[in-house]
Amino acid sequence: MKKSSRCLILFLLLAKVNLYSQKAADKDHYSLQVRNEVGDLNNDQHDDKVIVEMDVKDDTRPLRLQIFLSQPNSKKLQLVVSTTKLIESQYPADKKGEYNGNTIPDFIIEDGHLKMLTDINDRKSSYEFRYKQNNFELIKISRVSWDGKNTTAEAEIDLLAKTKIEFEQELGSDKILNKRKKGIKIEALPKIQDLSFSDLEQY
Template sequence: MKKTSPYFIIFFLLMETGLYSQKPVQKDNYTFLVQTEEGDLNKDKRDDKVVLTMDLKDETRPLTVQIFLTQPDHKQKLVVSSTKLIESEYPKDKNGQHNGNTIPDFIIEDGNLKMLTDIKSRKSRYEFRYKQNNFELIKISRVIWDGKNTTSETEIDLLTKTKVEFDQELGSDKILNKRVRKIKMDILPKIQNLSFSDLEKY
């Protein structure tokens, strides 16, 4: 009986591992344009661009966020591309059901990127600044309406490491039940490392 070379077995195993482990992401499938936003993100007086697209070929309808910075030669360079920041429209864990939330909206204001979300009737605003080739999360604001006369609001400043919570009656500037506490934050989170579930934890 002819013996099989051990080198052949190793080669075969490596080939099998390669075949089953490589699942390239088809970025070309993100062809449906959801939103574009332009504005100066790095204070060089050139308009940069944020592009939000959806993959219509994938039944979960995932979304990707891309940030392009305009270079001195006026060409746009892709610096951020994330498929984790926004939840798919039809997540796998919901068995074909819609996630029930609106697609986030992006705006560029005062040189910073802001993402507005409305998840389970809680409106949130996440603010990112560009620093040292990264977009860092620096502020979070949240508002929940009780359906009657009161809103509960949260202001998180990751730069000062403070979290402020308070209530407010509709039509009034008076702040009720104000609570202030310090939060632990050693490194500011970067947009490319954050997922939608990460954002909900703050």
């Protein structure tokens, strides 16, 4: 074997080892678990798990969402989703190290669906995902914001029906005011691993 070929092979092997080590090191930095939810997401009568972890070594304090599903004929859980885009870092680089002012989202499993609850800039939102064909698809969004006085502005977005309903309510009243309904254009249901926190705010 020529010397140049041996050098090339050695370089490639070292590069692969370095890449693996870097990935392992990055993974280990997400060492602080801040959310943990257990429930059945794939309708197999076994518990699945949703966790959110923070990278405490990164000054921006990024957050990673991971979803583990139970496997047929096995008690082990398999990682099916891992994303660092869905939740904004606590100290985003674009805010020059300032705290973003928002709480870390809560996650709940209800009726086989995964819900993410956020409170961003005093607007509370619920994002509902369903598990279908090995993906978690966004199907519903509900939002409510308070004007600081006596009225809340609310929205219900149904991505399956392709509709958006907006209305107002006075505090302490069930009466719906100024109800508006319109269609929304959507070609395919967004998948949780493809969404960023800024994408969610666009709806």
